[in-house]
Amino acid sequence: MKKYHIDIKSTAENDLKSRYLQIAEESPQNTARWYLDIIETIEKLDPLAELCPIASEGINTQRGTRHFILGNYRALYLINQLVVDVLHVRHGKMERKL
Numbered sequence: 001m002k003k004y005h006i007d008i009k010s011t012a013e014n015d016l017k018s019r020y021l022q023i024a025e026e027s028p029q030n031t032a033r034w035y036l037d038i039i040e041t042i043e044k045l046d047p048l049a050e051l052c053p054i055a056s057e058g059i060n061t062q063r064g065t066r067h068f069i070l071g072n073y074r075a076l077y078l079i080n081q082l083v084v085d086v087l088h089v090r091h092g093k094m095e096r097k098l
Helices: 010-026 028-043
Strands: 005-008 066-070 073-080 083-091
Touching: 005 028, 010 028, 010 083, 028 066, 028 073, 028 083
Parallel strands: 005 083
Antiparallel strands: 066 073, 073 083
């Protein structure tokens, strides 16, 4: 099994920051735990990267965007040689587009 480097792109960081601020308004005591759980789960993507399915957003593209379920969230990512580029982290109810 290949060993991948996980690279969280600025688009995914922006998704996380935006959601963090929303959660902080609703439930400030849960925001840090939520954020750490998401980051820890993304870091565990390494051995699973090739096993996760192509996301519906990536079916009609040559890029092969995959998705990984993180509880109520989805991480959208690409595999580029030995790097997993995490493009977005979205709530499952969000519109499915790249």
